[in-house]
Amino acid sequence: MISIQHLSKSYTSKEEIVVGVDDVSLEIQGGEMFGVVGYSGAGKSTLLRCMNILERPTSGKVTVDGIDLMSLSSKELREARQSIGMIFQGFHLAMSKTVVENVSFALKASGVGRIERKERAEELLNLVGLSDKANHYPAQLSGGQKQRVSIARALANNPKVLLCDEATSALDPNTTQSILQLLKKINHELGLTIVLITHEMEVVKEICHRCAVMEDGKVIEEGNTYDIFAAPKHQVTQKFIQTVLDFTIPEVLLEKCKGTIVKMKFTGESAEEAVVSDLLQEHNIRGNILHGKVDYIQEQPLGTFVMELTGDEHEVRQALQSLHTTLAEVEVLKDGRSVGSIMA
């Protein structure tokens, strides 16, 4: 649906050239929810704005639904943009217009008649759960409600793609959740392709099928969201994942424990199996869970546990070796001196 090939965007001033996006290539499939994550200045906004040529790339190619956007005249581009909706962190609503007028204005601009505009605007407000606010002004709405209006407006012309520029960054966690659920519903019911940029990995975890991580204008890692969470390769990705999945064990606890402390990540099937308990039994060693949780990413479980293993030193080592072959990730946090066999 969206094909980005060797896209670069730089800004030239008298003093310097700033590279916003540096040779990015991405393929986003139709109906996909795709996240672009990165720290401030990584190039996310610039990349997103190049996807509808709000920013004209310095070089490279952007194709949306088979149309090479860079080759279009201004008029053709305006038409092509009707199939690419966009929402922003700051909502960008017309404050002097009511909710229903904000939505129907987008239809008026594309030449839809008055009666049809009214019907369509009502239908869209119903879709985003705001029918009762149709005659309110934006100033009378909460942040979440304003974002719902901007989503309804973005959907007015039946776009195939919705670009979301930090759409939930100004919202509290509960409201963020409700907007993410709305985006999920729209994706599911309308088959809309959704691209969202965010600095919150939680947002990616919640709704994105696939994601890309950016740093210094480049895509440094991309893949299925589950795979990225289960085995992040790049250091920046690992830091992002830590904000959602990681937990630190207090130093005093690490010191107090005499056994081997091991952090284990369980993916897919193994997250639901009694992998560890079987292993403890097999090696006749003891496992004491210090911390653990199971996250569900795209409905697939991903478990992280920290466990203290005690027992015969040789058996503990053997068990660790087995864990290394079975689990996605095993990290020894503390190599404990063995505290005798549990048979002793």
Ligand SMILES: Nc1ncnc2c1ncn2[C@@H]1O[C@H](COP(=O)(O)OP(=O)(O)OP(=O)(O)O)[C@@H](O)[C@H]1O
């Ligand atoms: N209009 C502009 N003129 C000059 N430099 C720009 C312009 N827009 C973006 N940049 C630069 O391009 C780089 C990428 O900026 P961009 O806004 O895309 O990053 P971002 O990842 O979206 O950051 P944030 O999360 O803070 O919005 C930055 O170094 C920024 O200063």
